Amino acid sequence: MIWLGATVGVPLAMLLACVLPGVRYRMTNWLALAAVPGLGAALFASGASLDLPPLLLRLRLSLDGPGALLLGAAALLWIAGGVYAAAWLRGDARRGRIAVWWLLTLAGSLGVFIAADLVSFYLLFSMVSLAAYGLVIEGATPDALRVGLIYVALAIFGEALLLMGFVMLAVSAPDGASLIRDVVAALPASPRSNAILTLIILGFGVKLGMVPFHVWMPITYRTAPVPAAAVLSGAAVKAGVIGLIRFLPSGVALPGWGQVLVVLGFISAFYGVLAGVRQSDPRTVLAFSSVSQMGVVIAVFGMGLIAGDTGVALAAAFYGVHHTLVKGGLFLGVGLAPLAGAWRNRLVLVPAAIMALGMAGLPLTGGFLAKLAIKPVLGDGLAGLLGTVSSAATALLMTHFLFRVAALPKAAPAPPPGRDLRWPWLAVAVASVLVPWGLYPAVLGGSVTYALSASSLWRSLWPVLVGGGLGFAMQRWGGSVILVRDSNVIVPVSARVDRIMIGLGIAVERFDIVLREWPVAMLSLIAMAVALAVLMLAPI
Amino acid sequence: MSLALLADGALVLLVLGLAFWVNAAASGFAAVVGYVAFGLLLALAWMRLAAGDVALTEAAVGSGATGAVLVAAAMRLRAAADPPPSWPGVSRPSTPNRRSADGRDTPGHDGGGDDLAPPAPYSDSHRDVPGHDEGGKPGLSLRLAALVLSGLVTAGLAGLVLWTAGPAPSLAEAATRHLPGLGMGNAVTGVLIAYRALDTLLEKVVLLLALGGVWSLTRDRVWGGRPFPRAIPAGNGALILLARLLPPIGIVVAVYVLWVGATDPGGAFQGGAILTAMWILVMLAGLRDAPPIGSRRLRLAVAAGPAAFLAVGLAGFVLPTGFLSYPESIAKPLIIAVEAVLTLSIALILGLLVAGPAERPPDPAERLR
Amino acid sequence: MTPATLYGLCSAVLVGAGLYGMLVNPQPLRKILSLNLLGSGTFLLFGVIARRGAAAGLGGDPVPQAMVITGIVVAFSATALAVALLLRVFQETGRPTLDQPAPKDGG
């Protein structure tokens, strides 16, 4: 029970310590330490709950199965990211500020898994969204500030939707109940359930990069420093997953909403791949892969809603665990690749290949088990077929990613940092295989023998082969004709949005100047008096 | 009875005529003169409404002191009847750069006609009334709308006045019942000093703050100095005669008005206003220069009235009846004493308000530390 | 049609004239005059109500009359402050105006 408090408490305590500049500059070395209580909570405190004293907003923290899974994986990635960041930022002038934003994001990201009531969930969710802004603008690229603004605008827009959804939830729940469990239980019955579901799906959709709202993901992960991009794409995105787990009514069949989710999910899945293959920068490719993978998760939730089965939370969580480790690991790998020097192939490309193809379901890897976990939920119908096709598509994207990593120019072989970066990278690579294997039988109760049966192996292998083949073909013949220098989709769009905003701004400003003329102001004063009198006289 | 109504009608028509004259007069000075006449006629109207105290106050302060302030201002502004062609001190820069969203300063497009360019935000050469000439009258449509709306307000009020013709609920009886306890005859003074004493006390603080506000408009280099641009030279014979003859009479009348306020219309404020008139007359005739606003004696005298009233009020805590209550036995003398100190302070404050902020540097000896 | 009602109508028209004047007159001095007209109209309304409340041997209800005296004092100090401000604006900008002059740049 103390673990839960420590999960959020320790990072915040370290944040307070950062007030002293001396401590702040040496903080990057202990960033890894901040996530250890989170890991401990996932391992030992599953099922526990902690009520904070009434003074502190009467918050309640509790940890259930899926929460523990996601918390554990996220904590692992934050620890590895912390070690990686310590090496990556050694000697960088901004490490003090980055450490502050890092700790804030970490506290939010781990805390969101254990929040059990509306207020604390919204508090921690907004903490992880907004603190990430600080990490983004520390990026190296010139337009970091602009990317940061786009990111924070969409993040706050998503939060506004969520706030509205939570308020409507709280209103339709029996008054006084603020625990998520009770509030969501009252959701299907409430008259506003459709509005609430729309808001929740859109709100978490922005966080998960669902298609119309995915624009911030590629440019953000390309801009943020590598360790930050790793933890953001791996752990921070999972806040959206836990959100859907907590806020979608489980055990209640809502076929209509289920289909909507499935459609949105698979649109994101395939759009992610189609856009990803045309990118040249490996990090942008990975970002689009995240869009695609999250699309699959949304589809899984959709199927869960159609059938109304309660097992979907655990399956999605398991799939999330694998995705956290693999995606975070690949980002660390991309960061390591140019610095790896001579033994880049053996040290980076081989494990990266295993993890990348694992995401497509390569047998015996973590991904294989993840695909198996969501198989029963997707079922054998159209959704099952689309699932398999999406695996093939992921394989295609990952092959393209591997080629792009290979094509990365070799930076000056800087021996010392390269070696320090290796250990977290390898640790995550190994964990991405061991952790799913360890959890599969224990948590999901899936029989290992069935998993290793010939039919299931083959069913996972052929999409990988097809995708890989397509990838090779595209690499040889596709050539550079379809490669896009950078994700230029977002820049013209945002420029046009700005022009509209400025136009609106000038119009409102001119309206304000006219209103602030003395005669007009006096006129509106007298008009207000007359209008009030008339409105009040009417009912008499 | 209709004869009296006729007289009232004539007075009302005259008052309204002057009111429209004030709005419609060609020059500011003419409007002010019209306003002073309006104020005096209004004092007559108050007499018709059987409100002696108010008539006195209206005549002394409403049209007298206000008139003095406004005439002085009109004279100073009269020199500006035709505004100088170029607006000194304010250049007319082209619409400056405006920060567009993508961080770069886009050069503001300097539209041809000043009115067409979208007016820059307040911080730039902001023209209050785009499209109208410099401070000209608002357009016809605006004036029509103003006419209609103010007409509606007038109609509403007039309707109410006609609709509630009956006798209004009144506190007159309750007020008179407690007067003997205060040793008072005049109910209005009773209300001012006793029943609603908090309002009067806060009003004195308002007066002090207004004086502070007027003094805050002094330029820093002449702080502590004396009002009026230069010491007014001794005037011509007639003014000096008046300034020597009238003040003694004025002071006697003021004291009388203060004293009689306890039983008949009069009181601290009206007496104070008469004293102010005498003081201004003496200053205008050049017999005595305006006091430096930095002198400690003046500050103490100005604050004496409110301080006395406050002290008596706080002393009320000793009594069971609490704050701002007067002991039964010495009610009348105490009230008259407080009113006397108040009269002095009010006379000073009103005079200083009419004189305005300091405009001449102080001589260093008198500077307040 | 008692005298009090007549003065009530007069106060209503004064309020209307004051509001119209405040809106239409561009020069600030005229606005201050209109403000005083508006104030006089309001006080006259108090007077009318006091007159209608005449009882117990008094010509009018003393409470609203006392309020009017306080009101006149406040109105005078407001006029004095407004005129002093106007004169200072006139000294600084050379014009008696309510237009917003461009600030000289700086903090």
Added chain:
Amino acid sequence: MMLLGDIATGLLVSAGVVFFLAGTVGLLRFPDSMTRLHALTKADSLGLGLVVLGLLPQAASVLEALKLVAVWLLTQLAGATVTQLVARAIWRGGGRS
């Protein structure tokens, strides 16, 4: 006795009013401001004197009568001074109104 007083009051006050009327007519008719000033002060002060005389018998007490006379004297004093000042202003101002 009372009748006599009332008659006296009626006569004197009406005479006073006639003088006021004359002053106002003078104000409207005369060409330049100096003459207007002249007409105004002369007629009005005399008119006021008559009105005050007319009201004396109506006065409730001697004190009140004295107050009426005081009012008249003070108005005379103020009127004379103001006329002088205005005349000086007109004279120095080059005769413009």
Added chain:
Amino acid sequence: MIAAPALLVLAIMAPATGVVLAFAFGGRAAEWIAIATTVAGAAIAAGIAATLWSTGLPLRYVIGDWAPPLGIALRADGLSAIMLLTSAVVMGAVVLFARETFAQRPGAPETRTPLIFWTMLMGVWAGLNAVWLAGDLFTLYVALELLTFSAVPLVSLEGKPETLVAALRYMLFALVGSVLYLLGCALLYGGYGTLDLELLAHAVRAEPVTVLAAALMTAGLAAKTALFPLHLWLPPAHAGAPAAASALLSALVVKGSFILIVRLWFDALPGVAGAGAATLLAAMGAAAIICGSIVALRQARLKLMIAYSTVAQIGYLFFLFPLAGAAGHWSRIAWTGGMMQLVAHAVAKAAMFLAAGLIGEALGHDRIAGFAGLGRALPVVMLAFGLAGMSLMGLPPSGGFVAKAMLLTASVGEGQWWWAVVILIGGLLAAGYTFRVLAPALAGGPVPLVAPIPRSRQAIVLGLAVCALLLGLVPLRPSQLLEVGRPVAMAVSR
């Protein structure tokens, strides 16, 4: 200890005595009198609030033992206790902040600015306390005049041409508002023979005289609160005033006339103003939020942006009328939410203006374009600015979030969801203009500082910002302190 009801009188008389004494002695004494008044005022405010919290009953003090309707009674209910405390906190911070800029050097001859600043500061406080405590409509009028007469010199304190014109426009518009309010008072006295809030509440019937009075008074007070179409005077006045003064003006002075409208609609004339009028007020509030925020986004100067943000944030307050009108659970939540918005905005806006003052002093200008790298030069000030911005945006765990969450809940609960949409848009736009300042400050190269800022003053600003944050700990349900003395049967909307 002095009897609790007597504290009500002292709450008004302490600053009033301060004004009189500052006038009498002037020079260096003014500053010391102001500091003494601040300490005394804070103690009195705490005393009143503690008594209310423990007894749960409103306090009442009849002046001079003349019972209303003839005399005047002072009344302190939950709302006045909260506002007394807020005024004490903000005034304390402003006094501490201003001690350096308005210090009167010992031995030197008296100068204008310090004397006027300290005197007017106490004048504002006397006016505010009178507004919170007075129980009579005419006393409230005199209190409003106290506020206006001490706020105008604060605006024109620096003597620059544009501040003088701003002060003149502010004064004329505020005076028109006061006269309209006085007109309403006259009508009410004509109709019911009393101006005491409690007596009116029992005597009032929904008839033309009451309706016209309520309309005129609400319009007049809205002019003094700078509700959206009537906000011509606020931006130049609050931007032109010195930092300490504009913090006070934006945080508290504007709220004074708003509280009067609340007293009028909820205490004095319950049930007179119908749902239509309440919706009109809320609609003007919504327009304030949207237009005010958009224009704030466009301002090139920081203090003007914050002033326009005040115009916008005032809009939230007016959602109180349609939502807190009916008696019921949601209206009690709306009432608490509205009052939280009052307090949270007061503290956050004061912190923001003080931070802007420090930035202006440090950089020598307040053009937002020149803020690159300010985050590293003035970290504490920018942190305070960020926290205050968080409260304005309504992000947890700030006071602003609690207020906005409650207003959202009430508007959804009452079925008027459109107010909720406006609140959310307001939050987005507030995020816009806050990040517009924070973004360049966090990134960018080093910026040269014209003048060093002592740490003590930065600590004050941070302290206020943290107060805004701590307000976030208020639980999301109707608070009993705010309910003290609030009439239960409060059917505003018929």
